[in-house]
Amino acid sequence: xxxxxxxxxxxxxxxxxxxxxxxxxxxxxxxxxxxxxxxxxxxxxxxxxxxxxxxxxxxxxxxxxxxxxxxxxxxxxxxxxxxxxxxxxxxxxxxxxxxxxxxxxxxxxxxxxxxxxxxxxxxxxxxxxxxxxxxxxxxxxxxxxxxxxxxxxxxxxxxxxxxxxxxxxxxxxxxxxxxxxxxxxxxxxxxxxxxxxxxxxxxxxxxxxxxxxxxxxxxxxxxxxxxxxxxxxxxxxxxxxxxxxxxxxxxxxxxxxxxxxxxxxxxxxxxxxxxxxxxxxxxxxxxxxxxxxxxxxxxxxxxxxxxxxxxxxxxxxxxxxxxxxxxxxxxxxxxxxxxxxxxxxxxxxxxxxxxxxxxxxxxxxxxxxxxxxxxxxxxxxxxxxxxxxxxxxxxxxxxxxxxxxxxxxxxxxxxxxxxxxxxxxxxxxxxxxxxxxxxxxxxxxxxxxxxxxxxxxxxxxxxxxxxxxxxxxxxxxxxxxxxxxxxxxxxxxxxxxxxxxxxxxxxxxxxxxxxxxxxxxxxxxxxxxxxxxxxxxxxxxxxxxxxxxxxxxxxxxxxxxxxxxxxxxxxxxxxxxx
Amino acid sequence: xxxxxxxxxxxxxxxxxxxxxxxxxxxxxxxxxxxxxxxxxxxxxxxxxxxxxxxxxxxxxxxxxxxxxxxxxxxxxxxxxxxxxxxxxxxxxxxx
Numbered sequence: 274x275x276x277x278x279x280x281x282x283x284x285x286x287x288x289x290x291x292x293x294x295x296x297x298x299x300x301x302x303x304x305x306x307x308x309x310x311x312x313x314x315x316x317x318x319x320x321x322x323x324x325x326x327x328x329x330x331x332x333x334x335x336x337x338x339x340x341x342x343x344x345x346x347x348x349x350x351x352x353x354x355x356x357x358x359x360x361x362x363x364x365x366x367x368x369x370x371x372x373x374x375x376x377x378x379x380x381x382x383x384x385x386x387x388x389x390x391x392x393x394x395x396x397x398x399x400x401x402x403x404x405x406x407x408x409x410x411x412x413x414x415x416x417x418x419x420x421x422x423x424x425x426x427x428x429x430x431x432x433x434x435x436x437x438x439x440x441x442x443x444x445x446x447x448x449x450x451x452x453x454x455x456x457x458x459x460x461x462x463x464x465x466x467x468x469x470x471x472x473x474x475x476x477x478x479x480x481x482x483x484x485x486x487x488x489x490x491x492x493x494x495x496x497x498x499x500x501x502x503x504x505x506x507x508x509x510x511x512x513x514x515x516x517x518x519x520x521x522x523x524x525x526x527x528x529x530x531x532x533x534x535x536x537x538x539x540x541x542x543x544x545x546x547x548x549x550x551x552x553x554x555x556x557x558x559x560x561x562x563x564x565x566x567x568x569x570x571x572x573x574x575x576x577x578x579x580x581x582x583x584x585x586x587x588x589x590x591x592x593x594x595x596x597x598x599x600x601x602x603x604x605x606x607x608x609x610x611x612x613x614x615x616x617x618x619x620x621x622x623x624x625x626x627x628x629x630x631x632x633x634x635x636x637x638x639x640x641x642x643x644x645x646x647x648x649x650x651x652x653x654x655x656x657x658x659x660x661x662x663x664x665x666x667x668x669x670x671x672x673x674x675x676x677x678x679x680x681x682x683x684x685x686x687x688x689x690x691x692x693x694x695x696x697x698x699x700x701x702x703x704x705x706x707x708x709x710x711x712x713x714x715x716x717x718x719x720x721x722x723x724x725x726x727x728x729x730x731x732x733x734x735x736x737x738x739x740x741x742x743x744x745x746x747x748x749x750x751x752x753x754x755x756x757x758x759x760x761x762x763x764x765x766x767x768x769x770x771x772x773x774x775x776x777x778x779x780x781x782x783x784x785x786x787x788x789x790x791x792x793x794x795x796x797x798x799x800x801x802x803x804x805x806x807x808x809x810x811x812x813x814x815x816x817x818x819x820x821x822x823x824x825x826x827x828x829x830x831x832x833x834x835x836x837x838x839x840x841x842x843x844x845x846x847x848x849x850x851x
Numbered sequence: 852x853x854x855x856x857x858x859x860x861x862x863x864x865x866x867x868x869x870x871x872x873x874x875x876x877x878x879x880x881x882x883x884x885x886x887x888x889x890x891x892x893x894x895x896x897x898x899x900x901x902x903x904x905x906x907x908x909x910x911x912x913x914x915x916x917x918x919x920x921x922x923x924x925x926x927x928x929x930x931x932x933x934x935x936x937x938x939x940x941x942x943x944x945x946x947x
Contacts, residue, residue, distance in 0.1 A: 354879060373881050378936060380855055383873060386932040386939040387858035389919060393930055394865045397945045 436468070438743020440494035441732040446502045448734035449476050450483060451741050453749050456491035456510050458538070471495065471507065473519070476739070476751065487523045488515045493538045499600075500550045506567065508539025508555050516567045529570040535559050541596040546603045554598070556608055560590025562618075579608060579616060579629070591616070597643040599650055605630075607653065609640030615655055617666070633669055635662060642686045642731075648693035648766060652773055656686040661698050661708070665777040670784050673776035676708070677715060685730050691737030691759055694769045699728035699742050707758060711768055719758070723750050859884075862941060869927060872940040874898055881937070893929075897940055901933050 354369070373379055440454035454471045471492045472482035486492070490511040498504040505517045512535030515525045535557035542555040551567045552574075564575035580590045595609035604621045613636040618629050636657030645653040651666045652673070659679045662672035679700060686698035694711040695718075703724045706717035723742055730743040737759040743749045862871055863884060870885040878898040883890040905917040920931040923945075932939040
């Protein structure tokens, strides 16, 4: 069957008929060449033409499969004995051995081998053939050409959602795992569907986190328990404290109650050394430092209000942004505040007023990082505004050493756990600086641009070789530090100790001088006041003061009048003289 | 027979030599100056090591063959002289 489609249109609707006609070609425009125009142009000869004949190269990346290796042991049983001989039977084995010994081949081989062996033995006895010559030279070149040798970037742990890595903590046992806290710190910027999870990453696998932690609210800071590597504490954005046990899974084992926790994000949480190993303390910008026992997170065991006037007044309290605790000094700790003041506190004080020992006026902005030098606990490092400062506990007035004002805000810093004179800092322009104060004080020894986004947190692994830094975009970068910056140099401790002493002494002298000047001024002003005081003592009443004021006034007027009269007389006298 | 004894005595007399083992190609210790347990351990482990080393050398160049092996460790040095059928193993403590 033929499929036919018929469609019809009225003749009138076709429109006007096209009528074509034939026409010869006609010239429309003729533009003759105008040689005068050529004057405008210069003929260029010779002409240089560059040619390139090179190989086409293309870049490829290959990722090989992971090579899995296993260690196995071998159990050696005596073997090799011919079938008819039972290895446990002494007689048979002895007989076998005797037979072999009679073999001629045996004799010749042993004699031959013996000769070669003797030569080597004698060689060994004569000279140590593996002796290292020129050993000292190797050490010298290490020195501080360390700077160009790099910290190599190892792994980046990305995150699709844009949350800042606000806290990092290494696993205490060997540092194979890194816990990272993600939260959006900008006020009211986080949307409802932004994930609240924080992750634990395995160093070897940057693609997927090893474990996810699900707090009720995004975590601002994290800390692994140094005594029990399975437990973690986290401080949340809503002020709560959350406790996990990694063996139990992603949901927290316990969460502190909202009424008794902080009223602002918990900026820092640290485990404290205690007999039970379950104590921790946390600090927040609401001005409180709370102590917790993780077995009972429903309310804090102790509270300290960071009021510099020591009245415990919450309204006057300074907001805390960083905490510092050194396990060698369990009763003392330090708090860095938003207002730029570092407060040193004593845990064991009897009254709350005595808890705050002293304050250091450190930075123009919040003190983002605070850490004691692991080798010299009397000196600590603070970071805030555009500088990093090193302080000595005894000097309250100013820091003993400080860096120059950098180009961008410093957001975190920490000392190297292996080298007392090295510390790391991260800035808001995404660079990681390594400072070696024995080598160079003005500039960082090594400056590395880690990423384009601001870096917010920094943590060093306990062996000093791996550094993890977290950025605003949610990526945590792991870098390896070269051997020169992570191995203790000889004399380093003594050199650094003498440097700190020298700077401390300098500051002490300056402080003493300041005090002297102030004392002198005060005594001068007191002195002058005491002289006036002799006169004033007898004239206390206001009437007498008024009388005195009048007397002074009139005497001044009289003196002025007299002067004018004298002047007039003089000028008159001059005129009438001749 | 006498030459063998003489050779071994000479080697044993060198400074620092702790022990000598002669192993055959199947790994059976023929003669030893150490105690049984150590002998078994050394014989078994070193036999495999020498086999591996020899096959490595020959894999790289079939014309080549292993002539001597020295394993220097922190505490001593183990020297192995391989032959077609037997190995001579000497454990020495270098004097330095």
